[in-house]
Amino acid sequence: MVTIATAECFTHGILAREIHAFAQGYEDNFASSYLNLVNTSQKDCLKDAILENKCSIFDLRDLSVTCGLFIPTLDAVKSILKIENPLEPLKLIDGIKVYDDIGDIEMSILMAEAVKKISNTDIGIGTTAGIGYGAMAIVDDDMIISTSSDVNANLIKPNSNNLYNRQKSGIEKTLKILIYYLNDNLDKIKDMSNVKIYYK
Template identity: 50%
Template sequence: MTIKIATAECFTHGIIAREIHACAQGYQGEFGPDIWKPTTLENFQDEITLLCGMFIPTLSALKSVLKVDPPEPHKLLNGIKVYNEEDDQEVAVLMAKAVKNISGADIGIGTTAGIGKGGIAIVTPEITVKTTSDVYADLCSSNSEQLLLRQRSGVEKTLILLEQILNHQY
């Protein structure tokens, strides 16, 4: 049975979806996975598929595309939602559940980050995992280097958690 995965991403900019797709298709070289290189890669090629990967940075997209009713953000930057870390985790869960349900996926992944370490959620029929990246950043600042470090941490942590879930180790 193929496990269908869908993502709704903000601070990870669709990188998680791209990595899952490249891994699932068995792409190699420059077109292959850049970050996610599971030790059991050959097993995943026949077991997973990416249904969709969405980049959802704005409050309006949360409401219109994902059809969720999120809490009011701390701030809006050109329509981009800025939550604190605690709210980011809750919104990531909303995003993961919504993309899972809308797409008919088995696993939904949601990510969002404003001020703090952000929120990461992975939702399956059996469990909901929510966590943060390992890097603090503030979307309201112009520190692109720190934002990039948080993004990389979020992508890596999400893919590690996904691999653990797929291997029944979580």
């Protein structure tokens, strides 16, 4: 069993819910809203596995969500995630942290590492977005995968459609990367836009 935990800001805890739903095999109204994307990504990995004479892919039922946290505020970053010295935000809106793209990348990694540590899971996911494309990070003991959404938005001058589309893009991209990661298909991840892989 592979355990996973999320610390989410602009994805509003949706990643944890979606991962839990497809890992549990829920169907109909209780199923993952992104099941088609997940299944398509799994099929992509199966094609590559067959070409490499592996003929197997990661069984999503072997994935377990330990917790999913919605962490929009700086206070929650400090008190719940136990990040003592988080990056100073550009602005606080009712306590909600607002960063630019560079800050979001750094904070998403810090959040992913922190939630992995406090939950003692195999994988941590962190997401945060303020001004720009936002950032998502997937971490394990050996690797950090950092990326951004494909939609620009601004939390300070909010446009509901832009914020929704950025969130949707971030969720879809993170789920795709997670499926490729679980199937040990880093080539697929490297082919995606704005993705960096770091080894610890």
